[in-house]
Amino acid sequence: MIWRLVICFSLCLSLAVPATVRGKISIQQANGKRGKALQLSNVVVWLNEAESSPTALVKVNAVRAKIVQKNKTFTPHVLAVPVGSTVDFPNADPIFHNAFSNYNGQIFDIGLYPPGSTRSVKFQKPGVVRVFCNIHSSMSAVIVVLATPWFATSDAEGSFEIEDVPEGNYRLEVYYEQATEQTLSALQRDVSVGSDTVDIGTINISESGYLPIPHLNKYGKPYPSAGSDPGAYPGARP
DSSP: OHHHHHHHHHHHHHHOOOEEEEEEEEEEOTTSOBOOHHHHTTEEEEEEEOTTOSSOOOOOOOOEEEOEEETTEEESSEEEEETTOEEEEEBOSSSOBOEEEOSSSOOEEOOOBOTTOEEEEEOOSOEEEEEEESSOTTOEEEEEEESSSOEEEOOTTSEEEEEEEOSEEEEEEEEETTSOHHHHHHTOEEEEEOSSOEEEEEEEEEOTTOOOOOOOOTTSSOOOOGGGOOSSOOTTOO
């Protein structure tokens, strides 16, 4: 009798149809205005499996992703990848670049490299990685490395959909670059997923309390003034 129950339970789990968890992001700027498309499209939402979930943890499959450097800009500005993934940093500018990260997340420095070439970094632990260029202080990006396969990045309208989520209980978390840790922590919530689409409604994110701080170069020193950047290989500059 027991083995019949075990087989029945296993069949029920195998026949369960993965669902979609969807919602929308709303940004409240510090000046009271609503966030623009650029802000709405840079929010990462993910699900961590709760201990009470009846499903087993699935394997997180690494991927190969890309952040292009062009017009002295990292594109995309925010990238979410599963842990173990490799990110390529192709240089599509006619000038040299040097992507690096020296605090939080994973520390790396891929060195100075010329136009038309690329360098790669493998991200082996979960966390938020802030990326800069050692030559151009205005360049920045964020890589959110996740230990879960269930995540999404919002679009220009603030909408997001996390697909293929098995039935179970989850903890929803959010990352937005211009929100404080306290704000993001308060946005966490429990989500129960069945066989139907789960619409969690609007997630309201406030930029209140966020203070942008100028970053230093990879040597921990201030960047030269903007007027000293010739927009090309800086020669004697390290």
